[in-house]
Amino acid sequence: MSAGLQFTDSGWHTKKGNLYETNSISKQESSARMIRTKIKSALSASQSGETIKVCGWVRTRRDSKSGFSFVELNDGSCMANLQVVIDQSVPDYEAMIKDVTTGASVAINGKVHESPGKNQRIELHAESFHVYGTADPETYPLQKKRHSFEFLREIAHLRPRTNTFGAITRVRNEAATSIHRFFQSRGFVYIQTPIITTSDCEGAGEMFQVTTLDLKRLAQVQTEIDFSQDFFGKPASLTVSGQLEAEIFATSIGECYTFGPTFRAENSNTSRHLAEFWMVEPEMPFYDLEDNMALAESFVRTVVGDVLENCSEDMEFFNKRIDKTTLETLRNITDNEFIRISYTEAIKIIKASGKKFDFPIEWGSDMQSEHERFLTEEHFKQPVIVYGYPRTIKPFYMRCNDDGKTVCAMDVLVPGVGEIIGGSQREERYDVLVDRMKEGGLNPDEYWWYTDLRKYGTVPHSGFGLGFERLIQLITSMTNIRDCIPFPRTPKNAEF
């Protein structure tokens, strides 16, 4: 690297300023082009006496009677604001300070001072400032008061400027990075599986159709729909899972994982279902159900641990403002082994509890979220892995146990959410698989490539799916999954 040059967020610069700086630009422009320091790094590393430039959005401004203003500035790089003092002696103070209102975007050059206040280590004393864009206080929807999460969902284009959604966004980023690190450090290969599919992983229903047919015209002529005329020559949909394709790579390249969007048209208006969500799906050859459960446990504990370590400021916020038990719950996850019980034992415990549930439960029925949450929140007070579910309630690809009644399935249940992971050892026996498909009303011929994997060099293998937004729900204690994804898609809602 040549001397005097340094790489910053906005490109290559000389130590004095932008490489392309010329003499012809105005003073204000030139101050706006000086190297920008992010507030996170200013707060942690800037020393008294240093001259820096910061840019961001005004959270609040207070004017003192003695002729200066305090501005709280946030640029999203961290939760904390930088306190900026703008004195009336700063050029253009009289003319421009009125535009420095909540929501306005500004650049400020100034000198770092030790702060006399006890809330912050340093503050910035402005030497010049520039307003990029004003925000009319009469109409800017984010005011200083607390807003309900329902209201913030209606302004999803502005909610990332709030403390809560800034924190969620940074936590999401850390969790996603940690997920890749977890698998990459174990030699898993990242696979991109298709979003448009002509097979249905879970059996019919719950899928969004993808078509280029002219639906308006078809509705007028009311004939049978001829899918051979459609784009793919047959019915196509958005994927509900990348698993089947991941199995192809697990049985060739080895341990692999997908991390992508999945779509479910289930019309459930719950606090833990989205129509579009992100799923992490590892798939491993030569893993049995035990290996699968061990991986899933280690996965959840590692990612939670990484977020606790690398997003401590944001996590303190969730603990203080969203749920006071957040940190305790998460530390319990990182520090202790998960409980493992069979489905049969789980049903016994639920029935013996004497608790009244909205849905009665018997051996053979699917657990509802109230049952899952009873187990993990009230009974064990810890994450629980339930394995060995009845075959009648689980999909065709899960390996049948010798008892003829159960399959090698496992769900990871966590406090506050319920099911966060669903997984299984896959059925690797050709005949059993084909029988199970027929049993579920699927045509094995349509899955010829999937059954081929059992015809040519089949191996025992396993995998699971983790709902990424449910993981974010667990970590942040946000009660509604719609607040755990930037732009939620739910029934009747796809704005932004």
Ligand code: ATP
């Ligand atoms: P549930 O019973 O809670 O509806 P599921 O059993 O249908 O979930 P799976 O098919 O096992 O879900 O999907 C694997 C994981 O994907 C789940 O454990 C969950 O974390 C997540 N998930 C499933 N459906 C949704 C959804 N609609 N929105 C968000 N996450 C979901």
Ligand code: MN
């Ligand atoms: Mn499931």
